[in-house]
Amino acid sequence: xxxxxxxxxxxxxxxxxxxxxxxxxxxxxxxxxxxxxxxxxxxxxxxxxxxxxxxxxxxxxxxxxxxxxxxxxxxxxxxxxxxxxxxxxxxxxxxxxxxxxxxxxxxxxxxxxxxxxxxxxxxxxxxxxxxxxxxxxxxxxxxxxxxxxxxxxxxxxxxxxxxxxxxxxxxxxxxxxxxx
Numbered sequence: 001x002x003x004x005x006x007x008x009x010x011x012x013x014x015x016x017x018x019x020x021x022x023x024x025x026x027x028x029x030x031x032x033x034x035x036x037x038x039x040x041x042x043x044x045x046x047x048x049x050x051x052x053x054x055x056x057x058x059x060x061x062x063x064x065x066x067x068x069x070x071x072x073x074x075x076x077x078x079x080x081x082x083x084x085x086x087x088x089x090x091x092x093x094x095x096x097x098x099x100x101x102x103x104x105x106x107x108x109x110x111x112x113x114x115x116x117x118x119x120x121x122x123x124x125x126x127x128x129x130x131x132x133x134x135x136x137x138x139x140x141x142x143x144x145x146x147x148x149x150x151x152x153x154x155x156x157x158x159x160x161x162x163x164x165x166x167x168x169x170x171x172x173x174x175x176x177x178x179x180x
Contacts, residue, residue, distance in 0.1 A: 004129070006032040010053055013038045014045035014071065015060040015091065020114075024058055024091070027118045031125070042066030046074060054086060056128065058112075061092035061099060068092070069106045076107035076142050084142070085135060087128040091116060107143025109133075 011033055013021045021038050028036055037052055039045035041063040049057070057075070061068040072088055075081050087109040092099060095113035103111055110124040133144040 004032075007034050009033050010035040010037070010055045012036075012045060012048055012052070012054045012057045012059075014040075014042060014057065014063070014068070016041050016063040017060070020060070020091070020116075024116065024121065027116070027121050030118065031122060042068060042071030042074075045071055049075065049086075050080070050082060054083070056125065057086055057088045059088060059090055061090055061094060061103070069102055072103070072106040072108055087132075089121075089124050089128075104143075104146055105141060107141070109144050 006028075011028055013024055013036060015021050015024070018040075025036050025038070037048050037054065039048050042059070043066040045057070045059065046066070048054070059068040059071055063071075068090055072090070075086060075088065076084055088107070089110040089112055090103045090108045091112045091114060092103075093114040095111070100111055110127055112120055112124055133147075135143060136145045
């Protein structure tokens with residue numbers, strides 16, 4: 001990430017804790033980000049997002065009256081959203097498998113557990129910039145592909161569209177040593 005110029009990157013920080021916004025803002029400023037907007041909750045974040053050009057969003061999970069999940073779902077699915085594809089990094093002090101799954105299903109791009117570190121923040125930005133994932137639209141989901149690693153040499157059956165027997169046959173043919 002050395003040498004990357006973040007002066008023209010616009011970031012929206014959505015967190016009901018002013019101290020957390022200040023901490024993240026300080027980390028971003030140290031990385032060179034100069035255009036930082038803030039919001040106290042998802043509702044205020046929506047207003048900022050609709051009126052400002054935003055390149056990256058950092059949002060907390062637990063906020064009132066609009067939490068981070070509802071905020072993300074609106075961005076990804078509302079016809080009034082100005083940018084359905086904006087990268088969204090969710091921050092939370094409630095990092096459980098359940099909250100991670102909920103965030104993924106809402107369309108989050110990256111996930112950060114609190115307490116945050118500058119290294120963690122910059123790693124997530126690096127993932128967004130250098131390893132962008134394609135977006136997927138399915139009946140119940142719109143957002144970045146949830147697969148972290150795509151094997152372009154994969155010759156097996158695509159699990160999403162395959163008949164159950166074809167998937168089972170493909171699994172039986174796999175060598176578990178090749179997977180891990």
